[in-house]
Amino acid sequence: MATASFNMQSVFAAPSGGLSSRNIRNTNQLFFKRNAPVGVRCMAQGDPIKEDPSVPSTSTSAAQPQMPPSPPPVSKPKVSTKFRDLLAFSGPAPERINGRLAMVGFVAAIALELSKGENVFAQISDGGVGWFLGTTALLTVASMVPLFKGIRAEAKSKGLMTSDAELWNGRFAMLGLVALAFTEYVAGGTLV
Secondary structure, rough: HHHHHHHHHHHHOOOOOOOOOOHHHHHHHHOOOOOOOOOOOOOOOOOOOOOOOOOOOHHHOOOOOOOOOOOOOOOOOOOOOHHHHHHHOOOOOOOHHHHHHHHHOOOHHHHHHHHOOOOHHHHHHHHHHHHHHHHHHHHHHHHHHHOOOOOOOHHOOOOOHHHHHHHHHHHHHHHHHHHHHHHHHHHOOOOO
């Protein structure tokens, strides 16, 4: 190691103000040998030279090629699992839960309208409130359990069934349910 340090110093501190061909040849012979152990150490000025036990010595490193250290694993940012953060206006739960409820509600309203011939308001007054509250409680709890564990829908979305597709389907179902109720109110009867 001292030889490499001396050669480097002699290359850069040549008295002729530059590199001489003799210094370049010596440096090439030193640095372009195959499997030559080369190490760089940076130490503060005035510190005594200490051998680091975690760094292998140059005599043992010639037999084993050194692999560059792997980068540390990238950690994902922590997601909050607090009830208040999950149900905040911009939290992950409100729009997803409302969208899921709207999808179930829209399909149920159309199915009951086709089977019984009742509009949305008649469906609600004929025992629909109990079904609505039960479905709301069930879907809310089912949607909150993974969020409390720190699992987001974005992490599980692959292929055709993505979390973005679920959000858009929920938004369209919300609009469809409101449009269905408004159209039936204005028309005074069932839509289908």
